[in-house]
Amino acid sequence: MAGVTLSRWTMAYFAMALLALLAAEVLMTAGYGYPQVPVGAPATLVLVHLVVLGWLSLLLCGAMFQFVPVLVAKPLYSMWLCLPVLGLLVAGLIMLLSGFLSLGGVIEPVLPFFALASGLLVAGFVLVLWDIGLTLWNARPLALPARFIVIGIASLAATVSFGAIFALLLGGVAGGFTISRLLVYGLPLHVIAGLAGWLTLTAMGVSYRLLAMFMLAPEQERVSSRAAFWLGTAALAVVVFGGSAAIVMNRAPWWMLLVGALLGLAAVALYVHDMMHLYHARKRRKIELNSTMAMVALAFLVAVALLIVVLLGMGQLTHHIAAVVFLGAFGWLSGLGLAMLYKIVPFLTWLECYGPVLGKGVTPRVQDLVEERRARKWFVLYFLGILGALATLLLGASIGFRIAAALMLVATVGIIVQLVRARRLDDVPSSVRFPAGSHRPRLLMALIQPR
Amino acid sequence: MNGQLDQSLIEQVKQALRTVVDPELGFNIFDLGLIYEVTADTTGTVHVQMTTTTRGCPATGYLQEGACNAVKQISQVVAVEVDLVYDPPWTPEKMSPAAKLHLGMDEGWGQ
Incomplete structure (x- = not known):
């Protein structure tokens, strides 16, 4: 069969990711972690890793296993x-998470949690790198969106390497002066490689292709897109390699971070310029909710960049770094993730349920699987919650943050209900819901029919 | 093709292809301009050359097989072959006025 096949476990990745997001929002609403406790407290580390590993990384891995083959028009190396x-x-x-909980004295260290975490996560991400890396290698020469993903997964390797060293240090397995200095000065490198490199550059690469595809915009490799790629790559190289070298040479890496930030801001500016160009050059005038919400997430990326510039100018960046990270993780990355899920889940469900019977009778459209008017209000509530949470973080009003987190939680539940309804075909008109030969899809696993 | 071209069968094939809807764009593949060529001869052998909006799209195989299924529903058809081609690549300009209207694509929009 021509084209790329469905990944059987993508929905399971998405379900686990959404579960982690819900858990994080419940904890934030309950007043667990920052801003009730310091940024470096074990409770905050639980929250942060639930979001970036549990939610964002699982979401991105599940999406990559399905869509990297689409980007490069080659099958996944190993399904x-x-x-x-x-x-x-x-x-x-x-x-x-158990390691952080034991660090905070919540549970007993009955197992070497950090050493186990390090081994399992390194093994898992090495397999991601192997599978995606070989898929990309087999598709050379790569178009620009796929090259963003190459740098994204290289950043993942750097993030996981730093994380594994931290975990081994916290677990008392590794030590030594230079490695201990990494724990003190290497944290920004770990965070930037993860949020800006792995999550943001990969999302940028995917969005260059998918947004053009969904909005019927011309997919040209523009000079500004290539410049965004090289500036982003340079920013990460300066932060990861320059920063590490500074630490090894017994110096603080702040200059490297500043240069990396300036290069990264220039890359973001060009990327936003390209996305605006796609939006204006689109042939599809009536765009769907997912594309509109992706544009709102893009506005949050602009807000992150502006906030960094303003706080740098005021000399307040370090003081408000948590607000910047929150805006990047929830406004930009999570906003884009939820918007894309609202497209990907119905699309994959359609392929699984109605693809095999296409041409044999009347089938619904992908848009018949969703009710945009109902979903729109949950997206609006989610983004309002983000704005409220950001304001309370900047003003230091922790009770207000919990109220805003509650709004985000309610909105996320609302969006998840819409995704489940799409998966269960609840909104499909009954006259076309089950044409002969079709079947109701399972919630977490794609049933790929033998052809 | 063994026999002479059968214009009447070609028209029937085109009508059949109008029943296959691209799931993403919500319009039939013929008016979307995804069908590049249809030939049919008097022996009932049909050959369709088609494309997809994006190379590597997960729907590609289903669309190809959907086109094949739709053509097979015509009683005169004895054999059908559907080939995928990407040269020339599909562009929105290939859509019929009806498909453009469906997607809200005004003349000059996005130029």
Whole structure:
């Protein structure tokens, strides 16, 4: 069969990711972690890793296993690896969270949690790198969106390497002066490689292709797109390699971070310029909710960049760094993730349920699987919650932050209900819901019919 | 093709292809301009050359097989072959006025 096949476990990745997001929002609403306790407290580390590993990384891994083959028009190197990778990453996350909980004295260290977390997460992400890396290698020469993903997964390797060293240090397995200095000065490198490199550059690469596809915009490789790629790559190289070298040479890496930030801001400015160009050059005038919400997420990326510039100018960046990270993780990355899920889940469900019977009778459209008017209000509430939470973080009003987190939680539940309804075909008109030969899809696993 | 071209069968094939809807764009693949060529001869052998909006799209195989299924529903058809081609690549300009209207694509929009 021509084209790229469905990944059987993508929905399971998405379900685990959404579960982690819900758990994080419940904890924030309950007043767990920052801003009630300091940024470096074990409770905050639980929250942060639930979001970036449990929610964003699982979401991105699940999406990459399905859409990297679409980007490069080649099959995934190994479909078989998807389930073991999910198991390793979820088990590694549980061990890591248990490690932080034991660090905070909440649970007894009955197992070497950090060492286990390090082993499981390294194994899981190495398999992700192997599978995606070989898929990309087999598709050379790569177009620009795929090259963003190459740098994204290289940043993942750097993030996981720093994280594994931290976990081994916290677990008392590794030590030494230089490595201990990494724990003190290497944290910004770990965070930037993860949020800006792995999550943001990969999302940028995917959005260059998918947004053009969804909005019927011309997919040209523009000079500004190539410049965004090289500036982003240079920013990460300066932060990861320059920053590490500074630490090894017994110096603080702040200059490297500043240069990296300036290069990164220039890359973001060009990327936003390109996205605006796609939006204006689109042939599809009536765009769907997912594209509109992706544009709102893009506005949050602009807000992150502006906030960094303003806080740098005021000399307040370090003081408000948590607000910047929150805006990047929830406004930009999570906003884009939820918007894309609202497209991907119905699309994959349609392919699974109605693809095999296409041409044999009347089938619904992908848009018949969703009710945009109902979903729109949950997206609006989610983004209002983000704005409220940001304001309370900047003003230091922790009770207000919990109220805003509650709004985000309610909105996320609302969006998840819409995704489940799409998966269950609840909104499809009954006259076309089950044409002969079709079947109701399972919630978490794609049933790929033999052809 | 073994026999002479059968214009009447070609028209029937085109009508059949109008029943296959691209799931993403919500309009039939013929008016979307995804069908590049249809030939049919008097022996009932049909050959369709088609494309997709994006190379590598997960729907590609389903669309190809959907086109094949739709053509097979015509009683005169004895054999059908549907080939995928990407040269020339599809562009929105290939859509019929009806498809452009469906997607809210005004003349000059996005130029």
